[in-house]
Amino acid sequence: AQSVTQPDIHITVSEGASLELRCNYSYGATPYLFWYVQSPGQGLQLLLKYFSGDTLVQGIKGFEAEFKRSQSSFNLRKPSVHWSDAAEYFCAVGERYGGSQGNLIFGKGTKLSVKP
């Protein structure tokens, strides 16, 4: 069965430091992959997505993610974190085929705290 694993429940980084959030997936075909961000009590905002082509994807707010097929990973990175990046981040795999095409399978999220 398809699944998404975010190994880190909570990460704390200092403002200005670099960030990498991990995401591993299990999917039988080439996946559609997404990263979303959620501020407390809010909906989810799309940061970036991958479906084909260049394996390094640029998103909004200075985030990028790299698809590595050999490692079944889609890690999210930012070179310098700002205090406003404190939020919860969700990785998701999109169903490509069949009756549930377009559905998303979410990881359980990684909460990011930023130290001043």
Next chain:
Amino acid sequence: DGGITQSPKYLFRKEGQNVTLSCEQNLNHDAMYWYRQDPGQGLRLIYYSQIVNDFQKGDIAEGYSVSREKKESFPLTVTSAQKNPTAFYLCASSSPSDGGPDTQYFGPGTRLTVL
């Protein structure tokens, strides 16, 4: 302004009552979704609808019902059969992109609390 609206933002329910959560979109999207979010659990799919007058059960449909009579509206009813309904509920809609995946866009959510 295009987007997805959910109402109310906060909802309180007594045990044994049915309640309906509203979700409206003006993005002209065909597909709509309902998720439940609990702390540390990520998002779990309740129901989805890929076209008007059709919907499918997701992973945790028991105790919930939906309708899709209009393209822009996808209300969710939490019935008294749902044993633990206190949660944050998120609605989404999606649009196919050229050559790529459907991309889901989310509403601001409704927090339901059972008293």
